[in-house]
Amino acid sequence: MSAGALDALARLDETLRRDVRPLLNDAWETATMPDGILGALVPLDLMQPRGVSADEARSSMFSGFRTYVLARTDVSVATVYNAQSGLFRAAVRLGGSAEQADELDPLIRTFGLKGVFALTEPDHGSDVAGGLATSARRDGDEWIIDGAKRWIGGAAAADKLAIFARDVADGEVKLFLVDREAPGVTIDIIQGKVSLRPMQNAVITLDGARVSERWRMQNVNSWRDVAGILRTMRSDVAWIAAGLQAGALEAAVKYVRSREQFGRPIGGFQLVQEKLARMLGNAVSSLGMAVQLSARQDAGEWSDTNSALAKMQTSLMARETVALGREVLGGNGILLEHDVARFFADAEAVYSYEGTHEINSLIVGRALTGASAFV
Incomplete structure (x- = not known):
């Protein structure tokens, strides 16, 4: 760089x-x-x-x-x-x-226009490609949108909601920028989360919401077009998985250098050092995979398989890394003041969003075998 x-x-x-x-x-x-x-x-x-x-x-x-x-x-x-x-x-x-x-x-x-990406639905997460139920119906120079989206982070603070909906005329998926305050749009914050707590995830309900043809994104006319956008996003999750591991390791090392048991800092205990070494191995491996993925993308190689493999593996290693960090801190590992608890909880969300471990595994498996295991 x-x-x-x-x-x-x-x-x-x-x-x-x-x-x-x-x-x-x-x-x-x-x-x-x-x-x-x-x-x-x-x-x-x-x-x-x-x-x-x-x-x-x-x-x-x-x-x-x-x-x-x-x-x-x-x-x-x-x-x-x-x-x-x-x-x-x-x-x-x-x-x-x-x-x-x-x-x-x-x-x-510049954040002069704030927006969110609204694809996942209450009944369609992993199967949203075939099951997307939010509908769009053309009415002159406007479209009428009906349906619901779920887990949409930042929706309540957005100016525009990027809503993916199925055109009732041709059955193809299209993309609309819907005004958050448009009549027929309701936003409810999801309560009771144990991961990503500061992030305001929401359910968006659209009941006859109208949007001008001007706000239909002209280059999204099929699921293939949507997939082309998503392909660029899984690399972001691999970088998040690598970053959270670095944060958890940093917090764990800081703690073990100051925490004393049996008359000396616990950082000098063999079992603690073994856990820290595994955390470092995972963190470095994840960063290396993310760097390699981005290098290929910047060279023009955009591969669903590469993105899925990176997301699958880095989020899997992240789970182990944060668990080791929590172990190192003992009971204090569940306290916010030591930072590891945040990473421990958030690794579970990262493991599932932008494609679950299982779905990404099937994308990789299909590339390896030539046979699709999707239903």
């Missing part, structure tokens, strides 16, 4: 430690996303930092390391930023026409 990119990441890390980290424990206790988090991050202009070329800023490698640094602090922080910089931005840049992308991308980059 260029010197400008490295400087941007260093400024991000400093901002996270100084301005964001002190907000996290209360955010977890209250299950809210403080305004101060995006308030600290948006001025950094991380989607186009100063001293970084437009091409490098859009590269998978730079966005990957940006995600890594965010997730090393907190997965909810990485997720809320990536909801805008990754999912929503990709929906517009890849799903919109050239004119739509040119008009909207500068607003998205």
